[in-house]
Amino acid sequence: MQIKFSLPSLRYIILFNLILKVGLFLYTAPWKESVEKKMIVGDSEGYQRIALSLLKDHSYSPPLDTNNISFYSENTLKKYLTQHKDAMRLPVYPTYIAFVYLIAGAKPFIVIFIQLLFSLFSVALVYNICFLLFNNKNIGLIASFIFCFDPDSIYESNRLLTDTFFVLFLLASVYYFLKYLKKSEFKNIYLSAIWMGITCLTRPVAMLYSILPMIMLFCFKKESVKVKIKSCVVYVLMVSAFVGMWSYRNHCKYQTWQLTAQSGPLVFMWDAAMTEAKRTNKTLQEVRYQFQLQADSLGFKTEKNVFKQTAIYEKLGMNYIKQHTGYFIFNYIEGSVKMFFIYGSGHAKNTTQRTIDILAALVLLLQYIGFLYGLVQLFRRKKYLPLVLCIITIFYFMLVTGVIGEMLERYKLPIVPFICICSGYGYYCLIEKTKAIKS
Helix, strand or coil: CCCCCCCCCHHHHHHHHHHHHHHHHHHHCCCCHHHHHHHCCCHHHHHHHHHHHHHHHCCCCCCCCCCCHHHCCCCCHHHCHHHCHHHHCCCHHHHHHHHHHHHHCCCHHHHHHHHHHHHHHHHHHHHHHHHHHHCCHHHHHHHHHHHHCCHHHHHHCCCCCCHHHHHHHHHHHHHHHHHHHHCCCHHHHHHHHHHHHHHHCCCHHHCHHHHHHHHHHHHHCCCCHHHHHHHHHHHHHHHHHHHHHHHHHHHHHHCCCCCCCCHHHHHHHHHHHHHHHHHHCCCHHHHHHHHHHHHHHCCCCCCCCHHHHHHHHHHHHHHHHHHCHHHHHHHHHHHHHHHHHCCCCCCCCCHHHHHHHHHHHHHHHHHHHHHHHHHHHHHHCCCHHHHHHHHHHHHHHHHHHHHHHHCCHHHHCCCHHHHHHHHHHHHHHHHHHHHHHHC
């Protein structure tokens, strides 16, 4: 029996999401110079620098290396790799910024506002993915309704960072892949692969995630083995073509086929350093200083190739993890779990911020209760496709986040839509059960 819900239509859900995001945009006022200075720091500053280099020098990196390593002290040397923005970052997001700057001038607030508008497509994709999984509009409406309130998604859409586009591209790839599972139209596997390739060139963390569609294709696609193999080959070749373009660029410039030099600093200066800081009760800065001395003893300061420098970090980081495996695993799991419970402004300074923090907590509670109930119902009702998709996606991004998760809640964003999908199904089942009892 089809149950009728008094839910708003998708267009009104998207409109409400727009109001929330534009409201935050107006509240933060990123067009003000004082706000922009606070906003363009860290990763944001890196993406901006690459974009400006594209406009000025028509290259993702300056024509000459202006970062003279001899000017770095032992205390600041640990930041040296992060100054090589083109080696640490991938091209999609800086290219987007450069394109907007080319048309509208170097105005970060315009980049953010356009990004905010693009983020609305993620809400629509959550709805459409639900419809492909369950063939039920009401589940999609509930899931997209819950997703449109997500505090982290609203907040991150107003920052000069990759997360909003990363989630959008990932959802687009998943959507077209599910369409291919449902209908044997080969164009959908092409589109899924194209979006996955773009996702990988937005953030490298998606690389191994691209294996998931191939596993699901063999498990859930009702076609011959020959067709499945053909689909996998096409998918792999198209994703590899996108990734290969940037790898070839790095080969020409840095003599390596690696996508980025992020792995070394991540393993050594984040995963290992944060574990050591907790283990010894030292500050993170103290640990990183000692770690940098170890790297210098292996030739970090005399090496000129940034990818060889990151290899030194990676070697030392892996050695540390091997020596403290148990403690590292505990902290890795702890960090990935804590990621789910970080929200709000951190230290609320006024009544408005405290109110926002309380509302954010209530939204997360709503998500997680529905998610847990939804998982149980998916298993009981043998809805294995959405169950596998959501569980593997959540565990994958937990696994690749690890220790750093307790500091950067934005790394949770790729997980949120899939939590909301499960949550939407859970609340639908709950309402269905309630109505059945009343009748």
